Amino acid sequence: MSALLSGTGLVRNYGATPALRGIDLEVAAGEIVAVTGPSGCGKSTLLHCLAGILRVDGGTVTYRDQDIGLWSEAARSRLRRTEFGVLFQFGQLVPELTAVENVALPLLLAGTGRREARQTALDWLGRLGVAESAEQRPGTMSGGQQQRCATARALVTEPRVLFADEPTGALDVLTGEQVLGQIVRVAREQGTAVVLVTHESSVAAYADREVALRDGVVDPTGLGLAR
Amino acid sequence: MSTAHVLLGLLAAGPRHGYDLKRAHDDRLPRAKPLAYGQVYATLGRLERDGLVTEAGQDREGGPDRTSYEITEEGRRHLDAWLSAVDPPAPYVTSELFSKVVVALLAADAGRARDYLVAQRAAHMSRMRELTTAKTEPGAGVGDVVAADYAIGHLEADLRWLQTTLARVADLQKEVTS
Numbered sequence: 001m002s003a004l005l006s007g008t009g010l011v012r013n014y015g016a017t018p019a020l021r022g023i024d025l026e027v028a029a030g031e032i033v034a035v036t037g038p039s040g041c042g043k044s045t046l047l048h049c050l051a052g053i054l055r056v057d058g059g060t061v062t063y064r065d066q067d068i069g070l071w072s073e074a075a076r077s078r079l080r081r082t083e084f085g086v087l088f089q090f091g092q093l094v095p096e097l098t099a100v101e102n103v104a105l106p107l108l109l110a111g112t113g114r115r116e117a118r119q120t121a122l123d124w125l126g127r128l129g130v131a132e133s134a135e136q137r138p139g140t141m142s143g144g145q146q147q148r149c150a151t152a153r154a155l156v157t158e159p160r161v162l163f164a165d166e167p168t169g170a171l172d173v174l175t176g177e178q179v180l181g182q183i184v185r186v187a188r189e190q191g192t193a194v195v196l197v198t199h200e201s202s203v204a205a206y207a208d209r210e211v212a213l214r215d216g217v218v219d220p221t222g223l224g225l226a227r
Numbered sequence: 228m229s230t231a232h233v234l235l236g237l238l239a240a241g242p243r244h245g246y247d248l249k250r251a252h253d254d255r256l257p258r259a260k261p262l263a264y265g266q267v268y269a270t271l272g273r274l275e276r277d278g279l280v281t282e283a284g285q286d287r288e289g290g291p292d293r294t295s296y297e298i299t300e301e302g303r304r305h306l307d308a309w310l311s312a313v314d315p316p317a318p319y320v321t322s323e324l325f326s327k328v329v330v331a332l333l334a335a336d337a338g339r340a341r342d343y344l345v346a347q348r349a350a351h352m353s354r355m356r357e358l359t360t361a362k363t364e365p366g367a368g369v370g371d372v373v374a375a376d377y378a379i380g381h382l383e384a385d386l387r388w389l390q391t392t393l394a395r396v397a398d399l400q401k402e403v404t405s
Contacts, residue, residue: 181363201352201386202379205359210352221345 004029004064004193005050005161011058012045019045021216022059029160032187032194034207041213043197044165050195051084051163052076063161081109085154085192087164087183092150093138099125099149100134106157124152128182144175151183158190165197180206230262231270235279235298235306242283242297245271258374271296279305324385328392332403337396344396348389355382 003026012020019042027033027050035043048054050061052068060067063083068076080086093102103121108114125131128148130141138146147167154162167183168176184206187194196207204210212219230252237243237251245267252262274280279302283295298306324347331340361367362375392399 184363201355202359202383205352205355205379206363207356221348 003027003062004031005195006062007046007050007056007059008062009059010046010049010056010061012042012049012054012056018216020049020056023213023216023218025050025211025218027161027193027195030188030191030193031209032184032196032207034196034198034204034210035213036198036201036204036210037213037219038199042216043199043213046213047163047165047195047197051086051161052079053086081106082157083160085157085159085162087150087154087162087167089166089169090143090146093146093153095138098135098137099130099141099145102138102149103153103156106153110157121152121156124156125149127186128152129178142175143171144179147171147175147179148182151179151186155186155190155192159192161193161195162187163195163197166199167196168203169198176203229309230266231274231279232306232309234267234270234274235302235309238280238296238298239303239306242295244286244293244295246293248296255370256374257368257371258378274302278302324388328396328399329403332396332400337400340396340400341393344389344393348386348393351382351386351389355379355386358382 006024006026008024010020010023010025011018021042023042023046025033025035025046035046037043045054049056052061052063052071056069060069062068063079068079071079086092093099094105097105100118100121103124104114104117107117107120112120122131122134125134125148128151130145130148130152133141133145133149136145138149141149147170151167154164162183164183168180171179180203183194186192194207196203198204212221233252233256234248237248237255243251245264248271249262249264249267252267253259271280275282275296279299280296281299283297285292285294287293327343328340331343358375358379362372362379367375
């Protein structure tokens with residue numbers, strides 16, 4: 001399989017502190033890759049760099065054979081609205097909007113008509129099993145309902161790549177499992193590649209393969225721990 | 228796990244013959260090692276000897292005669308006692324994984340112990356991926372999910388131990404070889 005998304009020699013520093021120290025990683029279309037490792041190993045930074053949210057200090061991020069580091073901020077932002085979906089642990093829904101308005105937002109930003117965007121958003125809420133929460137605001141929803149809603153919003157544009165950073169980290173085990181199962185099921189149905197950041201083995205087991213990080217580099221042992 | 232108790236549990240709902248018991252056991256405990264027919268009949272023989280089951284009759288459905296068994300009152304009391312008994316947590320820490328790490332340090336060095344931990348971790352992750360795929364497959368029954376969850380939970384505990392032990396191998400070596 002050829003890579004849909006790849007990072008080559010990725011370096012990223014926070015001031016004098018190196019977070020990524022030369023990481024190579026490839027993701028094929030439709031592949032689910034878990035990025036694992038202990039706290040502070042650089043996995044979230046790697047996700048942000050691959051998604052074009054953070055710029056790298058060295059190396060290249062290539063998406064469909066194009067170096068997105070050369071793109072303007074506006075172009076990368078457009079990429080994130082159309083080709084990429086992003087899902088975090090929490091706090092990503094707009095509190096003033098209802099669930100259906102939250103999910104419709106990326107479609108409206110991409111120029112879809114209001115009625116169509118609303119209907120598509122409702123369909124996605126149904127696929128994620130939270131159609132009954134469509135008119136609720138995030139503050140009145142449970143953590144699991146919010147994360148399903150956020151998942152629907154991340155997938156509503158049918159992205160080629162979903163970036164998920166500890167997407168079930170704030171949920172109890174059973175709810176987390178349901179949300180994760182739905183993310184994986186929908187991603188497989190859509191042929192969406194997933195970059196799944198987690199520190200839990202049981203979450204990484206949902207992926208096709210695992211890339212373990214240790215101190216900003218890929219750990220070939222897969223353990224992600226200092227040796 | 229006691230096969231005898233599972234068979235008593237299956238018979239608590241009504242008489243069954245050996246073939247039925249084998250099928251019901253394998254259906255209700257997915258991912259357990261399938262029960263061999265010989266084991267079913269040997270276990271029924273012991274249960275009958277101990278007065279916990281008794282023959283309920285013979286039937287024939289286009290084949291040889293088959294003996295049905297039913298649970299006795301004594302069998303019900305025995306089953307009830309088993310269901311009420313809490314298993315004591317294991318008093319000793321014994322594990323092939325733990326022993327192997329210590330022996331690797333005694334007989335070789337920290338590198339050997341690390342190599343083993345890394346290889347074992349890969350095998351555990353591979354099995355955990357298989358089980359996760361099985362439980363998330365469309366059509367997986369609740370029994371499949373619960374069985375997979377049990378195995379995944381134990382693999383996860385092992386994995387956590389493998390990772391923390393890897394971080395402690397150097398210190399453990401000092402203690403073991405001092």
